[in-house]
Amino acid sequence: MSSTADVPADVPVEEFAARARAWLAENMPPADPTAGHFFFTDTSSRSDDHDLVRIDTCRRLQRLLHDGGFAGICVAPEYGGQGLTPAHQAAFNRELRGFDHPIEIQASTFIPCMAVLLEFGTEEQKLRHIPPMLKGEAIWAQLLSEPSGGSDAAGALTTATRDGDQWILNGSKIWTTGAWYSDWAMCLARTNWEVEKHRGLTVFALPLRTPGLEIHRIELLNGSVEFCQEFLTDVVVDDRDRIGDVDGGWTVMTRWLHHERTISGGSPYVTSTGRSHNAPNDGPRLAAVARELGTVDDPRALEIIGEARALTLVSDALVSSVTRKMQTGELPFHAAAMSRLFSGTSQVRKAALALELTGADGVMWEPGDDQRAGVGQSWLVRQAACIGGGTTEMARNVIAERLLGMPREARRDDGAFRDVPKGPR
Numbered sequence: 471m472s473s474t475a476d477v478p479a480d481v482p483v484e485e486f487a488a489r490a491r492a493w494l495a496e497n498m499p500p501a502d503p504t505a506g507h508f509f510f511t512d513t514s515s516r517s518d519d520h521d522l523v524r525i526d527t528c529r530r531l532q533r534l535l536h537d538g539g540f541a542g543i544c545v546a547p548e549y550g551g552q553g554l555t556p557a558h559q560a561a562f563n564r565e566l567r568g569f570d571h572p573i574e575i576q577a578s579t580f581i582p583c584m585a586v587l588l589e590f591g592t593e594e595q596k597l598r599h600i601p602p603m604l605k606g607e608a609i610w611a612q613l614l615s616e617p618s619g620g621s622d623a624a625g626a627l628t629t630a631t632r633d634g635d636q637w638i639l640n641g642s643k644i645w646t647t648g649a650w651y652s653d654w655a656m657c658l659a660r661t662n663w664e665v666e667k668h669r670g671l672t673v674f675a676l677p678l679r680t681p682g683l684e685i686h687r688i689e690l691l692n693g694s695v696e697f698c699q700e701f702l703t704d705v706v707v708d709d710r711d712r713i714g715d716v717d718g719g720w721t722v723m724t725r726w727l728h729h730e731r732t733i734s735g736g737s738p739y740v741t742s743t744g745r746s747h748n749a750p751n752d753g754p755r756l757a758a759v760a761r762e763l764g765t766v767d768d769p770r771a772l773e774i775i776g777e778a779r780a781l782t783l784v785s786d787a788l789v790s791s792v793t794r795k796m797q798t799g800e801l802p803f804h805a806a807a808m809s810r811l812f813s814g815t816s817q818v819r820k821a822a823l824a825l826e827l828t829g830a831d832g833v834m835w836e837p838g839d840d841q842r843a844g845v846g847q848s849w850l851v852r853q854a855a856c857i858g859g860g861t862t863e864m865a866r867n868v869i870a871e872r873l874l875g876m877p878r879e880a881r882r883d884d885g886a887f888r889d890v891p892k893g894p895r
């Protein structure tokens with residue numbers, strides 16, 4: 471296998487892209503349309519082993535990128551990265567089209583977990599955790615949402631109590647993507663109940679196979695079992711795995727949530743073409759479906775295909791413009807909420823358009839008919855696009871309050887968090 475690990479730090483983007491093109495052609499397998507995204511699709515017809523094979527493939531592909539000198543393109547060399555710029559990462563992502571790549575492990579491993587470690591981790595934590603991430607040896611999950619609610623992250627009830635050099639964690643986290651096959655997690659916990667809610671939180675890193683941590687799978691309406699709920703009972707975490715200051719977790723969270731919002735695109739830490747291998751609702755796929763159904767000349771079908779294509783183009787343009795402006799400082803980092811909002815709402819719209827195009831064919835399909843199954847299943851879970859990575863309602867709040875300077879939402883939860891009423895009234 472050829473390696474470009476000796477790329478100089480000032481290599482021009484075009485030269486880097488040319489090296490990447492040659493390396494990808496020689497080393498990376500072509501995109502496999504049957505592999506792709508297994509998230510939130512019906513798993514009743516396949517076993518966990520099937521998904522674990524894909525996860526192993528992702529680990530292998532990530533290792534291949536690493537050994538070729540293309541993992542962590544924007545990460546400093548001392549942590550196993552290439553020390554280049556977001557423009558180099560973006561160029562690599564463009565070259566990646568048509569090749570298989572470890573898309574399923576980009577979130578949550580690289581965003582938000584690696585991004586948060588880079589900003590808040592100690593030198594020892596970065597040296598210990600980032601190289602295994604970049605080599606595909608450690609997949610990370612994020613333990614943030616709780617059964618009591620996910621939008622109000624600062625209202626976390628999972629508690630960490632100090633015991634010398636260790637912390638004892640108790641509580642429950644939910645809606646964790648892929649915890650059942652992940653190795654490590656970043657976890658938000660309450661360390662102080664006597665102060666206002668944002669001031670009593672701390673972030674920890676913890677291995678997911680550890681005494682006291684139970685992982686349960688959650689089955690969704692469409693048969694997917696990727697989501698997990700975790701129950702933490704006296705889970706011991708070393709203080710050396712605390713990320714950021716004690717009770718300073720909200721400072722970490724602000725950036726954690728920002729990196730999570732870049733799930734819509736534009737993160738300098740994600741290696742991906744920006745699309746799942748088998749995104750069912752983009753214009754070209756819908757055109758293929760319409761051809762198969764014999765409706766491609768129908769005026770309404772053409773409108774649907776055109777609208778789906780336009781939504782994708784606008785979303786891509788918005789992400790790239792917002793990302794560029796955040797990098798140059800023209801927009802504050804909260805602007806990622808704009809990309810997140812448009813990407814969520816346009817995905818829901820595209821799912822509805824796809825179902826309108828297919829009609830009854832999108833709700834019933836023969837086993838193995840991935841094209842139509844993709845339409846029906848993505849319609850069933852369409853709302854997830856407006857929830858995962860923080861809801862679109864919360865993105866609207868960020869845009870209104872942080873970008874447009876509108877008045878903050880009224881709060882009724884100041885004072886010591888212990889005294890704030892919780893749960894249903």
Ligand SMILES: Cc1cc2nc3c(=O)[nH]c(=O)nc-3n(C[C@H](O)[C@H](O)[C@H](O)COP(=O)(O)OP(=O)(O)OC[C@H]3O[C@@H](n4cnc5c(N)ncnc54)[C@H](O)[C@@H]3O)c2cc1C
Pocket residue numbers: 578611612613614615616618619620621622644645646647853854855857858859860861862863864867879
């Ligand atoms: C695909 C996907 C992947 C996910 N992966 C993870 C993961 O890996 N780890 C993890 O921890 N969580 C994950 N989640 C959970 C996700 O972060 C939460 O579902 C989300 O933050 C919302 O929390 P909630 O479901 O508890 O809804 P709630 O917070 O209870 O909100 C309910 C509704 O009220 C609205 N709402 C709440 N507060 C406000 C407000 N102040 N203003 C306006 N509207 C408001 C919300 O927008 C929502 O519509 C994932 C979710 C999805 C769909």
